[in-house]
Amino acid sequence: MKILIVDDESISRQILIKKMGLIGECTAVEDSLKAIELFDKAVKNKKPFNLITLDVSMPKMDGKQLLNLIRKKEKAMKITKKNRVKIIMITSRMNMSTIKECIKLGCDGYISKPVNKYQLLENLGRMGFTQPANIEKDDKKTHTQIVARIIKLFYKGKINLPVLPRIVTEVQQLMESRDPAIEDLAKIVKKDIVIGSKLISIANSPLYRGVDKADNLNAALLRLGMEAAYGLISTLVTKDLFKSDNKVLNSLLEKLWMHSFACACLAKRIAEELGTRNTETVFLMGIVHDIGKMLLMKAFVDIEPNETFENMDLIIAIHEIHTTFGAAVLKKMRFSEEFIRIAEFHHWNDFSKDDEKELLIIHLSDHLAKVIGFGFFDFEDSEDKEKSDSKESLKNLESLKQLNLDPDKAMEIADEIKAIIRDSAQTF
Numbered sequence: 001m002k003i004l005i006v007d008d009e010s011i012s013r014q015i016l017i018k019k020m021g022l023i024g025e026c027t028a029v030e031d032s033l034k035a036i037e038l039f040d041k042a043v044k045n046k047k048p049f050n051l052i053t054l055d056v057s058m059p060k061m062d063g064k065q066l067l068n069l070i071r072k073k074e075k076a077m078k079i080t081k082k083n084r085v086k087i088i089m090i091t092s093r094m095n096m097s098t099i100k101e102c103i104k105l106g107c108d109g110y111i112s113k114p115v116n117k118y119q120l121l122e123n124l125g126r127m128g129f130t131q132p133a134n135i136e137k138d139d140k141k142t143h144t145q146i147v148a149r150i151i152k153l154f155y156k157g158k159i160n161l162p163v164l165p166r167i168v169t170e171v172q173q174l175m176e177s178r179d180p181a182i183e184d185l186a187k188i189v190k191k192d193i194v195i196g197s198k199l200i201s202i203a204n205s206p207l208y209r210g211v212d213k214a215d216n217l218n219a220a221l222l223r224l225g226m227e228a229a230y231g232l233i234s235t236l237v238t239k240d241l242f243k244s245d246n247k248v249l250n251s252l253l254e255k256l257w258m259h260s261f262a263c264a265c266l267a268k269r270i271a272e273e274l275g276t277r278n279t280e281t282v283f284l285m286g287i288v289h290d291i292g293k294m295l296l297m298k299a300f301v302d303i304e305p306n307e308t309f310e311n312m313d314l315i316i317a318i319h320e321i322h323t324t325f326g327a328a329v330l331k332k333m334r335f336s337e338e339f340i341r342i343a344e345f346h347h348w349n350d351f352s353k354d355d356e357k358e359l360l361i362i363h364l365s366d367h368l369a370k371v372i373g374f375g376f377f378d379f380e381d382s383e384d385k386e387k388s389d390s391k392e393s394l395k396n397l398e399s400l401k402q403l404n405l406d407p408d409k410a411m412e413i414a415d416e417i418k419a420i421i422r423d424s425a426q427t428f
């Protein structure tokens with residue numbers, strides 16, 4: 001396999017050569033003009049490159065322009081999409097608008113600097129390249145290898161993905177019909193006693209409480225409204241996925257559920273504060289934003305049932321790839337584009353005005369959840385510990401800025417939600 005590395009920084013080039021050298025023959029150049037020369041020559045000699053990594057920011061011609069040029073040349077040469085060279089963009093900042101543009105221009109993947117082996121493995125797996133068995137020399141049957149195997153199985157479609165039960169599709173169909181009525185919704189929900197009774201307790205929980213008690217399903221559905229009921233049914237069903245027969249995994253999944261639930265409650269409350277229309281959708285987005293972590297941990301335990309998840313390397317691996325995984329999972333579960341983007345981009349931090357409000361809200365809520373003690377991985381918590389004491393950290397949060405929300409108000413919401421999370425979580 002022939003690989004071309006284009007990066008103006010010598011250190012980055014060396015790191016990439018070291019990592020990519022394990023899977024193919026690398027050539028590295030420091031600017032786009034040299035790259036295009038090599039690209040043309042390789043095509044002419046009928047020995048084209050299989051993979052190119054492009055640094056986004058370079059002098060003269062940047063990575064984006066080079067990507068565009070290569071795709072144009074391929075088009076002119078009538079090279080099909082399937083046969084064109086695979087291109088991975090390397091970015092030093094998690095700049096989302098740039099990446100979105102690159103995806104439009106036809107890149108096949110992206111990695112943020114410093115280049116991480118798991119992101120690299122994930123990209124190679126997705127593109128269908130064979131992964132290096134020894135991405136690190138001293139790795140024998142280690143976490144890295146198991147992660148690499150999971151990636152491979154996943155992209156070959158050999159990992160079972162969660163299936164949503166019939167009630168969700170039935171409610172979904174009803175919601176899409178012309179005149180969805182509460183009575184019809186009640187008819188569907190009545191078939192599932194557990195969900196029905198849970199909806200009644202949720203309608204009476206601090207999240208939705210009204211003046212008097214809603215003591216039957218119809219009253220509960222009336223209080224919640226169609227939209228909320230739909231979101232809550234999906235949430236209840238999703239909660240079942242956060243369970244496992246493996247004890248260690250089960251307690252981790254419970255923690256992940258609390259994190260997701262906290263994030264969902266915060267997101268809903270922030271959406272209300274901002275006057276966003278679809279507060280219930282935002283709630284569900286909070287519930288599923290980390291679904292990739294859930295699936296990765298489950299897949300890991302299937303291969304290694306005695307795993308304790310204390311190995312830092314494994315935790316980092318899960319963290320590094322859970323976003324792209326989560327996006328792929330939601331796509332297969334037929335969630336909408338907005339949900340998929342939330343899973344994929346919720347850890348980015350370089351937002352702009354053009355980014356969807358929902359994404360900004362989930363990003364902020366994810367941060368606030370950690371601040372009020374509902375982080376998931378401990379390193380995420382500790383990362384924020386010093387910062388979280390001051391509102392200063394919040395002020396610097398790009399999502400908060402773009403939402404135009406006052407940091408004091410955000411902290412006030414966080415405290416308010418903190419008080420009701422444990423109680424409300426019990427009702428789910």
Ligand SMILES: [Fe+2]
Pocket residue numbers: 289290322346347
């Ligand atoms: Fe996450």
Ligand SMILES: [Fe+2]
Pocket residue numbers: 259263289290366
């Ligand atoms: Fe999260």
